[in-house]
Amino acid sequence: MAKSVGRNDLLIFEGISKKYKDLLALDNVSFKIEEGEIFGYIGPNGAGKTTTIKIMVGLLRQSQGNLYISGYSMPDEKDKVHKLLGYLPQEVAFQDWRTVDNALTTFGKLSGLEKDAIDHRIERSLDIFNLSDVRYKKIIELSGGMVQKVGLAQALLHNPKLLVLDEPLAGFDPETRYQVKQIFKKLSKNGTTIFFSSHILSDVEDIATKIGIINYGHIMKIGTLDELKSHFPLKHEIEIVLSRNAGRLNELSSLKGVKSIKQTATNKLLVQLDSNTDLDDIAHELLQQFIKLDYRIRSFNPVSISLDEVYLQYLRGGA
Amino acid sequence: MSFPLLFKDELNGFYKSKVMIFLWVGLPLMTILLHLWSPDTRGSISLTSLSAIVVSSLGGTLAAVMLSVSIIHEKTRRVYDLFLIRPIKRWELVISKFLAVYVCLIIASILAITLGMAIDLFNTGLNETILNNALQSFAISISMMAVSSAAGTLIGVAAPSVLVGVILVIYGANQISSIPLLPNIMKISNPTPFTIILGAIISCVLLATAVLVFNKKQF
Numbered sequence: 001m002a003k004s005v006g007r008n009d010l011l012i013f014e015g016i017s018k019k020y021k022d023l024l025a026l027d028n029v030s031f032k033i034e035e036g037e038i039f040g041y042i043g044p045n046g047a048g049k050t051t052t053i054k055i056m057v058g059l060l061r062q063s064q065g066n067l068y069i070s071g072y073s074m075p076d077e078k079d080k081v082h083k084l085l086g087y088l089p090q091e092v093a094f095q096d097w098r099t100v101d102n103a104l105t106t107f108g109k110l111s112g113l114e115k116d117a118i119d120h121r122i123e124r125s126l127d128i129f130n131l132s133d134v135r136y137k138k139i140i141e142l143s144g145g146m147v148q149k150v151g152l153a154q155a156l157l158h159n160p161k162l163l164v165l166d167e168p169l170a171g172f173d174p175e176t177r178y179q180v181k182q183i184f185k186k187l188s189k190n191g192t193t194i195f196f197s198s199h200i201l202s203d204v205e206d207i208a209t210k211i212g213i214i215n216y217g218h219i220m221k222i223g224t225l226d227e228l229k230s231h232f233p234l235k236h237e238i239e240i241v242l243s244r245n246a247g248r249l250n251e252l253s254s255l256k257g258v259k260s261i262k263q264t265a266t267n268k269l270l271v272q273l274d275s276n277t278d279l280d281d282i283a284h285e286l287l288q289q290f291i292k293l294d295y296r297i298r299s300f301n302p303v304s305i306s307l308d309e310v311y312l313q314y315l316r317g318g319a
Numbered sequence: 320m321s322f323p324l325l326f327k328d329e330l331n332g333f334y335k336s337k338v339m340i341f342l343w344v345g346l347p348l349m350t351i352l353l354h355l356w357s358p359d360t361r362g363s364i365s366l367t368s369l370s371a372i373v374v375s376s377l378g379g380t381l382a383a384v385m386l387s388v389s390i391i392h393e394k395t396r397r398v399y400d401l402f403l404i405r406p407i408k409r410w411e412l413v414i415s416k417f418l419a420v421y422v423c424l425i426i427a428s429i430l431a432i433t434l435g436m437a438i439d440l441f442n443t444g445l446n447e448t449i450l451n452n453a454l455q456s457f458a459i460s461i462s463m464m465a466v467s468s469a470a471g472t473l474i475g476v477a478a479p480s481v482l483v484g485v486i487l488v489i490y491g492a493n494q495i496s497s498i499p500l501l502p503n504i505m506k507i508s509n510p511t512p513f514t515i516i517l518g519a520i521i522s523c524v525l526l527a528t529a530v531l532v533f534n535k536k537q538f
Contacts, residue, residue, distance in 0.1 A: 057404045058403070058404060059400060059403060059404065059537070060537050061537060079406045080406075082404055082406040083406050085404055087400070087404045089397060089400045091397065092401070093393075093396040093397055093398045093400075094398060094401075095332055095393060095398055097331075097332045097335055097336070098332075102331070106324070107401060107405070109324055110321055110324065110325075110402065110405040110407055111406075112406065154401060
């Protein structure tokens with residue numbers, strides 16, 4: 001019997017704990033993910049990311065707590081959940097004798113795809129991941145990045161409602177990473193919910209609509225990127241991009257509240273402010289000075305804290 | 320029900336493997352070699368029976384090693400993750416693996432025993448003894464191989480490493496697989512049904528244990 005859940009909640013983690021003998025890998029972890037969200041899960045090695053994911057997909061059984069996916073309880077209603085699920089493990093592996101085509105056909109059929117639909121779906125998946133040329137090759141003969149692509153293709157083949165991906169972008173070159181991120185964004189727009197773990201924080205920053213930080217099995221913080229950043233004050237720095245080369249920086253340095261001005265590129269300046277300066281006041285004054293000096297400004301942005309810094313702050317207990 | 324699909328899939332993987340090619344070609348070839356080495360089998364053990372014993376001991380051991388090593392290898396590489404997150408039952412995965420190897424072994428056994436029987440027929444002409452021998456040999460062969468394969472499956476599921484798996488197969492599976500021979504050794508009259516029943520019971524117990532262990536395993 002499916003649990004009645006919030007209107008858009010696809011996944012509910014409710015006080016989940018996992019114990020391996022004496023080690024508490026997850027401690028009372030709770031969060032919800034709405035339909036269509038891209039949830040980025042970050043944390044150091046051994047923090048509990050993979051354990052969370054394995055419980056989510058039913059490979060591990062929680063020691064305590066409830067997990068609901070699309071209203072179905074895990075692991076009791078595993079079979080129903082597994083029909084909605086696409087999964088990419090951290091290190092995807094296939095039997096040595098399998099070709100790309102054979103792997104996708106088998107996993108497609110096991111996921112419940114009809115015989116008639118499989119060929120079309122495989123062709124589409126191979127096309128998306130540029131794998132058409134290696135369709136009949138043995139997977140064991142492919143490079144690590146290609147195998148990872150086959151892993152993603154099998155996860156997406158049956159149009160799952162929930163995609164659970166453990167480090168999906170690791171091992172890809174920058175171009176492929178960009179393409180895969182675009183695919184994730186497109187899937188999310190079409191209603192697919194994506195839960196992924198990553199060590200590459202820039203990727204998380206690029207695509208995640210919600211971010212969870214975990215350490216020592218505890219959830220440190222969950223929220224949108226802006227929500228996570230809002231706990232930290234803006235940095236006392238302003239980045240200014242000009243339409244031509246900067247000059248006469250001395251006149252700006254003498255402004256009250258300006259600590260230093262660094263030219264980071266020919267037309268890019270980083271203005272560092274005294275810590276007790278009001279950002280709004282100095283921003284106004286700086287703008288006036290630039291106009292007075294006849295500079296043309298392309299962009300003028302107070303520098304906000306990056307996800308890397310937010311992450312480190314949370315891990316060090318700074319928030 | 321994913322079982323037929325998984326069985327077909329495993330069969331597809333196993334029948335192409337080098338071990339299976341060896342069994343399908345090597346075992347019948349061994350029957351011919353046995354004949355050439357000892358062409359006159361009249362009065363002693365028939366070539367049909369000899370082929371069956373060779374097939375079941377050699378083929379059974381090879382199948383047990385292959386099954387256990389392949390399961391341990393796939394288990395440690397986490398190959399099963401992609402199966403277990405799909406709507407299939409864990410027992411389907413274990414039994415399909417066993418059955419795929421077992422079917423391949425039966426084919427190898429039929430080939431070798433048929434060849435042995437053909438040579439016996441050529442040497443002695445058609446008589447009831449040859450047919451009885453063939454039936455009994457086939458029963459011994461399929462019973463011993465079922466036990467070997469089931470033991471290989473259990474060892475594969477339970478053993479933590481390939482080395483441990485191979486040692487267990489050599490010292491464990493090999494010995495257990497000879498239990499179905501007991502009715503023949505004990506000279507029970509009409510031992511064939513006993514051989515088959517004994518083989519089936521031991522295989523079922525081993526497979527049920529393998530399924531239980533696999534169900535309890537957290538990947």
